[in-house]
Amino acid sequence: MNPLYLEVFVIVLGIIMLMAEAFAGPGHKREIGRAGIFGLLAILVATFWINPAALNAAAPYAGFYRADTLAIFLKQFALLSTVIVLVMSLEYAPTVEASMPSERRGAGLGEFYILPVFACAGLMWMASAVDFVMIFVSLELVTISFYILVSYLRRDRGSLEAGTKYLVLGALSTGFLVYGITWIYGVTGQTNLSAIAAALPGLDEAAVPALLFGFGLVLVALGFKVAAAPFQFWVPDVYQGAPTPVTAFLSVASKAAGFIVLLRVVETFVVVPQLQAKIVPLLAVLAGATMIFGNLAAIPQSNLKRLLAYSSIGHAGYLLLGVASIGAPFAGTAILFYLGAYLLMTMLAFLVMTVVAQATGGDDLSDFAGLNQRAPHLAFAMMLAMLALAGLPLTVGFLGKLFIFEAAIEQEHYFLVALGVITVAAGFYYYLKVIRAMYWQQPANPDAPEIPVGGPAKLTIAVLCALIIWLGVYPGPLLALLP
Amino acid sequence: MSPLLSLILIPLVTAAFCMAGSAPRRISIFGAAANLILSLYLLASYNIEIGGFQFVSENALFPAYGISFSLGADGLSLVLLLLSTLVTFAAVWVTPKEVKFGGMFYACLLLISAGAIGAFASIDLFFFYAFHELALIPTFLLIGIWGSGERQRIAWKVTLYLAFGSFILLLGLIGLWLAVPEGLRTLDIRLLQQLGYAGLLTPGPVVYLLILFGFGILIALFPFHTWAPEAYASAPAPAAMLHAGVLKKFGLYGLLRLAVPIFPEEIQQFAHLLLVLLLGNILYVGYVTIAQKRLDLMLGYSSVMHMGYAFLGLVALNQLGLVGMALMLFAHGLTIAALFALCGEINRRTGTLEFARLGGLAGVTPKLGLLFGFAAMASIGLPGFATFASEILIFFGAFARGTVGGFNWFQIATALALWGVVISAIYMLRAYRRIFWGTRGSAVNDALADISPGTRWAVILLLAALILTGFRPGLLLDYLNPVFAYLPQ
Numbered sequence: 001m002n003p004l005y006l007e008v009f010v011i012v013l014g015i016i017m018l019m020a021e022a023f024a025g026p027g028h029k030r031e032i033g034r035a036g037i038f039g040l041l042a043i044l045v046a047t048f049w050i051n052p053a054a055l056n057a058a059a060p061y062a063g064f065y066r067a068d069t070l071a072i073f074l075k076q077f078a079l080l081s082t083v084i085v086l087v088m089s090l091e092y093a094p095t096v097e098a099s100m101p102s103e104r105r106g107a108g109l110g111e112f113y114i115l116p117v118f119a120c121a122g123l124m125w126m127a128s129a130v131d132f133v134m135i136f137v138s139l140e141l142v143t144i145s146f147y148i149l150v151s152y153l154r155r156d157r158g159s160l161e162a163g164t165k166y167l168v169l170g171a172l173s174t175g176f177l178v179y180g181i182t183w184i185y186g187v188t189g190q191t192n193l194s195a196i197a198a199a200l201p202g203l204d205e206a207a208v209p210a211l212l213f214g215f216g217l218v219l220v221a222l223g224f225k226v227a228a229a230p231f232q233f234w235v236p237d238v239y240q241g242a243p244t245p246v247t248a249f250l251s252v253a254s255k256a257a258g259f260i261v262l263l264r265v266v267e268t269f270v271v272v273p274q275l276q277a278k279i280v281p282l283l284a285v286l287a288g289a290t291m292i293f294g295n296l297a298a299i300p301q302s303n304l305k306r307l308l309a310y311s312s313i314g315h316a317g318y319l320l321l322g323v324a325s326i327g328a329p330f331a332g333t334a335i336l337f338y339l340g341a342y343l344l345m346t347m348l349a350f351l352v353m354t355v356v357a358q359a360t361g362g363d364d365l366s367d368f369a370g371l372n373q374r375a376p377h378l379a380f381a382m383m384l385a386m387l388a389l390a391g392l393p394l395t396v397g398f399l400g401k402l403f404i405f406e407a408a409i410e411q412e413h414y415f416l417v418a419l420g421v422i423t424v425a426a427g428f429y430y431y432l433k434v435i436r437a438m439y440w441q442q443p444a445n446p447d448a449p450e451i452p453v454g455g456p457a458k459l460t461i462a463v464l465c466a467l468i469i470w471l472g473v474y475p476g477p478l479l480a481l482l483p
Numbered sequence: 484m485s486p487l488l489s490l491i492l493i494p495l496v497t498a499a500f501c502m503a504g505s506a507p508r509r510i511s512i513f514g515a516a517a518n519l520i521l522s523l524y525l526l527a528s529y530n531i532e533i534g535g536f537q538f539v540s541e542n543a544l545f546p547a548y549g550i551s552f553s554l555g556a557d558g559l560s561l562v563l564l565l566l567s568t569l570v571t572f573a574a575v576w577v578t579p580k581e582v583k584f585g586g587m588f589y590a591c592l593l594l595i596s597a598g599a600i601g602a603f604a605s606i607d608l609f610f611f612y613a614f615h616e617l618a619l620i621p622t623f624l625l626i627g628i629w630g631s632g633e634r635q636r637i638a639w640k641v642t643l644y645l646a647f648g649s650f651i652l653l654l655g656l657i658g659l660w661l662a663v664p665e666g667l668r669t670l671d672i673r674l675l676q677q678l679g680y681a682g683l684l685t686p687g688p689v690v691y692l693l694i695l696f697g698f699g700i701l702i703a704l705f706p707f708h709t710w711a712p713e714a715y716a717s718a719p720a721p722a723a724m725l726h727a728g729v730l731k732k733f734g735l736y737g738l739l740r741l742a743v744p745i746f747p748e749e750i751q752q753f754a755h756l757l758l759v760l761l762l763g764n765i766l767y768v769g770y771v772t773i774a775q776k777r778l779d780l781m782l783g784y785s786s787v788m789h790m791g792y793a794f795l796g797l798v799a800l801n802q803l804g805l806v807g808m809a810l811m812l813f814a815h816g817l818t819i820a821a822l823f824a825l826c827g828e829i830n831r832r833t834g835t836l837e838f839a840r841l842g843g844l845a846g847v848t849p850k851l852g853l854l855f856g857f858a859a860m861a862s863i864g865l866p867g868f869a870t871f872a873s874e875i876l877i878f879f880g881a882f883a884r885g886t887v888g889g890f891n892w893f894q895i896a897t898a899l900a901l902w903g904v905v906i907s908a909i910y911m912l913r914a915y916r917r918i919f920w921g922t923r924g925s926a927v928n929d930a931l932a933d934i935s936p937g938t939r940w941a942v943i944l945l946l947a948a949l950i951l952t953g954f955r956p957g958l959l960l961d962y963l964n965p966v967f968a969y970l971p972q
Contacts, residue, residue: 383620387620390646392616392617392619392620393609393612393613393614393616393617394613394614394616394617398613398616402653402657405653405654405657406657406660406661409654409657409658409661410661417654418654421647421650421651421653421654422647424646424650425643425646425647425650428642428643428646429639429643432623432639432642435620435623435624436627436635436638439624439627439628440627440628440635473544473552474544474545475544475545475550476544476545479545
């Protein structure tokens with residue numbers, strides 16, 4: 001099958017959902033979400049029958065669009081995370097409904113399931129983008145969907161604040177990106193990444209500072225997207241304020257897309273050793289700062305969503321360490337493996353959090369107190385997610401860190417690896433805080449009823465738990481998907 | 484199915500049953516007993532003549548990295564597997580019937596046991612490390628939920644300390660892996676050892692120090708020992724038994740497995756540093772032990788102190804010292820487990836462990852007193868207990884090191900370490916006197932019941948094993964000697 005069809009399918013699915021939404025009665029909005037889940041799952045299955053050779057290399061789009069294994073992996077990644085986000089959204093529906101005027105029951109709920117589908121299409125195009133113009137356009141498709149989603153709870157002040165912050169800073173980072181692209185274009189005369197890579201070796205010595213300036217600006221923009229310190233300051237507020245499924249989507253899919261673009265851009269520039277010598281230290285500094293900030297700032301948090309926001313910054317640090325080790329032959333695989341692991345564990349944490357927060361009415365750590373007594377299975381799933389995020393062996397999170405550190409040691413980033421180890425130990429502290437709340441502390445209300453979990457959510461939680469352990473012991477299947 | 488795999492799976496499955504529901508005590512005792520019998524069977528069916536790793540099963544998981552789920556056991560692993568199953572059985576048996584959230588308590592104990600057994604039975608570096616980490620979380624839960632005193636603070640401290648140590652160790656292991664010449668990259672401990680013997684694997688001093696201190700933190704090497712006494716004092720007795728008795732041995736086992744074959748030169752190069760640190764363990768911590776006013780803390784410190792002897796065996800780096808060290812892992816594990824079991828029993832009877840409030844307990848609970856006496860003697864290292872045999876071997880080994888050229892550092896250190904025996908006699912006998920003899924303390928009265936049958940038989944089992952191997956150390960030495968036979972006497 002021609003890879004181009006994948007995005008077309010997703011867009012068509014989105015449009016069909018939109019049409020159906022217009023005619024669906026107030027009680028049937030959730031059917032649209034379910035239809036989205038099945039549709040995306042079908043497309044996810046279809047990705048395994050992709051034939052990249054079906055792309056016409058001579059076609060005009062060939063300079064924009066590439067369907068290598070890296071791209072296909074990220075497409076699968078985007079589809080899977082969107083499916084899980086939709087499952088989460090189904091659980092989250094009561095909160096969305098509550099934020100709408102009561103006389104218009106069910107209004108706005110349908111779009112809450114549809115916008116992620118369009119964002120997903122954007123992410124999939126981004127995965128294949130090998131031209132700065134294409135990168136920019138698909139990035140905007142994603143970001144604009146997110147502008148709407150983040151501020152979706154329009155009667156919730158936190159959500160509106162988050163939306164405003166995300167809009168302003170997103171626009172700012174877009175500005176950086178475009179400006180950086182113009183500098184690079186000015187120096188090389190190209191927007192296509194492979195054409196840039198081809199033009200770089202013959203570059204005039206005097207043009208190098210301008211080129212690096214352009215690269216630096218692009219790096220700033222991508223730093224915003226992946227939440228790298230010092231461009232991370234929007235993350236905690238936005239993550240905390242946004243509806244939980246959107247937060248999960250932001251922290252997984254949006255970050256992953258940012259990293260894929262970063263990987264492609266960096267790979268383009270490091271072909272010249274002289275540039276590599278300048279770029280790698282820059283990335284190393286970013287990685288170190290991000291690891292330190294994310295992990296240390298997470299320690300005092302008492303709100304789980306905020307804690308996960310900081311932890312997602314910390315994980316961006318480890319991923320950046322992988323990017324900074326780009327010279328190691330294994331670095332690319334290590335980064336992608338980490339992303340895959342990150343998807344599983346973060347989504348599991350957010351999914352359990354969505355379910356529990358619906359029942360307890362909040363996502364502070366105190367709302368999780370004594371969860372073990374009220375819902376032992378949910379508590380166990382959350383514990384597993386936390387342990388995997390902390391990097392305990394026999395979970396997939398450990399292998400992710402192991403591969404990254406190995407690549408980094410091979411590239412002799414000894415200081416960063418030592419820093420990584422210290423921050424991982426700090427990570428143990430705050431992830432165990434969640435476990436402590438669930439297992440050590442007494443529930444606020446011991447007689448609270450059981451927490452209801454929807455069928456799809458139950459199934460997804462079970463599958464994610466199984467995958468985290470299975471891939472932690474036997475990483476073969478995930479590695480087989482990677483280039 | 485490989486018998487070693489069953490050894491790991493039995494506690495895991497039992498733990499799953501415990502969490503799922505009914506009769507956790509009965510099913511745990513059953514599972515632990517089955518495991519004990521299985522490990523005895525493995526010892527009996529191990530062919531000493533052939534030696535090396537037996538019962539090997541390999542399942543390649545990720546060939547590009549050489550990660551493979553491989554199990555196998557040589558004499559050293561078998562002795563430690565026996566220790567693990569013995570102590571697990573005793574710990575499960577000792578657990579009081581009225582423990583709250585019983586299912587989870589037993590499950591945590593069994594998970595620690597499974598982690599330790601997995602680590603001892605793995606011949607793949609990845610799983611060797613991973614299984615040990617698996618035991619970290621149940622420890623955290625056991626101290627945090629069922630601990631005493633400042634349990635939450637202590638649980639944090641222990642978990643972070645151990646996690647940090649593990650990550651340092653992990654760096655060392657990655658360094659070790661990267662030092663293997665390209666093309667031979669493997670995580671198979673057997674191959675790594677052979678490369679080490681052949682001199683093809685020279686990772687250098689940095690990797691050695693990472694591994695030494697990574698393991699050192701897990702073993703409570705001075706000055707990284709402060710987590711241990713508090714943890715053991717706060718943990719419920721069965722958890723302390725398993726952790727001090729079995730899990731802490733993982734670090735020493737790791738040093739025997741990896742450091743001895745691969746880093747012989749680095750061990751010698753840094754021998755003086757290690758001598759100073761281990762004297763810190765023996766003398767400094769020894770005096771700290773004497774100063775303790777509570778039995779649980781005293782036992783915790785004494786267990787830290789005894790680790791110094793094990794390190795002395797390591798730096799000796801000859802057959803006597805290392806065999807002594809290996810035997811000591813076994814002997815010390817049983818002794819400290821018996822002591823913690825009795826300590827928990829005293830606490831349940833009298834409600835206190837402060838020496839000032841105890842005294843004359845033997846008059847009320849004679850059986851408890853007798854058993855504690857035996858365990859205390861074993862801890863001091865009286866002849867007739869396996870502890871004696873192991874310490875003698877270590878001292879001989881360390882003293883014999885470099886006799887040529889007159890008096891040297893090893894001999895000075897050994898002489899100083901011998902003083903540790905006196906120290907341990909002082910604190911153990913003093914504790915015994917303060918608790919069981921003399922005038923009655925405020926917490927002691929005639930209404931106290933004697934030792935419960937569960938604890939009694941569990942402790943008798945542990946002591947019997949100690950005495951048996953004390954009088955016939957050859958039973959275990961036959962397994963241990965061939966492992967280090969390549970080294971000088």
